[in-house]
Amino acid sequence: MIAIADYGVGNLFSLRSSFEFIGADVAVTGSADELRDADKIVLPGVGAFRDAAALLKESGLGEVICAEAEKGKPLLGICLGMQLLFDKSFEYGEYEGLGLIPGNVKPIADDLPVPLKIPQIGWNALTFPGEKSPLFKYINEGDCVYFVHSYYATDCAKSTIATTEYGIPITAAVAEDNVFGCQFHPEKSGTVGLNILKAFCEI
């Protein structure tokens, strides 16, 4: 069973629907026991880093997710859920993440040589800097996925499995052993996105 961690941020209707659509056994849950029993965990997230990090801590789910990931359970963070995997975010201050992947989250705008619209909203193409990740086994380099974000992960070259070009190369996806993260929304990226979720189900 795939457990989508429900810790009180955002709306998980589309994410659950996308897993159901590809035939996965999926549950949206805020129960620590269910996360422990699950085969895989998905960490979603929208909104502000600070609020989401606080909710993860208060609910105790952050601790459970870290413990399960350290035991080797596949984990997929999506959008803000990916950013939460890192050490720190500099979104309106300085806040600690789960520390499962080394790196920091910073405003895109700070690093752009020429100003572009922020947030990055829309479909952008993926580039694979190294060997193709198992997460991408059903998709190809150059495929487009849907992004909505104003912050991006930095200092994480070693774990970066995909980038996208938005004035600068932006971290689009990361992996560190069994821990995966997508900055984009696979559940809103059409067939390409569903194929990424399918590959995650098979990891």
Added chain:
Amino acid sequence: MITKRIIPCLDVKDGRVVKGVNFKGLADVSSPVALAEYYSNCGADELVFYDITASAEGRTIFTDILRETASKVFIPLTVGGGINTVEDFDRVLKCGADKVSVNSGAIRNPDLVREAAQRYGDQCVVLSADIKRVDGEFRVFAKGGREDTGMEAISWIKRCVANGAGEVVVNSIDTDGVKKGFDIEMLKAVCEAVGVPVIASGGAGSAEDFITLFKEIPDIDAGLAASIFHFGEVEIADLKKLMRDNDINVRL
């Protein structure tokens, strides 16, 4: 770089797509769910569902339709029509909408944009503005373009963006329905005024009109249209190939 988006808009009333739809191979041409699936398969980058229902009963049907669509179609879905309160945002977001478009609701209650952006994030709030030239200025119209609000459009849009609108749909009443192309002058003025994505609406009559739009205004993010897609006058797959052939960055 980020691709230019093509967005079909569906007007939905009492659970059916309003305005005739004429497609080969689509059995139920007035089913919003079937049409959404069709457009998604053709390469639409996003969909807009516009609820033109007046009754409470119709509203329930609309949210059912929305839920069904969002469980079958996995591209971004924007919902507009009858959005007057933060509770309206909540109602459609729970049923699978990704973004919510406000128009008259924001004119009646200018705090709506800020309240919704604070609760759901800027990316969730789309300002839709119906604009017409009056006495040499761009004027905002309310109630589906029937009522002149007296407000100057560019300052209205800037104010809403400052309050948290994450995208702006500019619908030119002057070019809407004329099918002679988008309102380049009006759209340029809006693009120069704001730093968030701008979506062009009103006036598309052919695939070439989209090429002109993206060539004339490199800053424009998306083109939205309804009837030319519904009637098959412009096929989205063909349009996107034409865009690529014209060196416009597009998702194929």
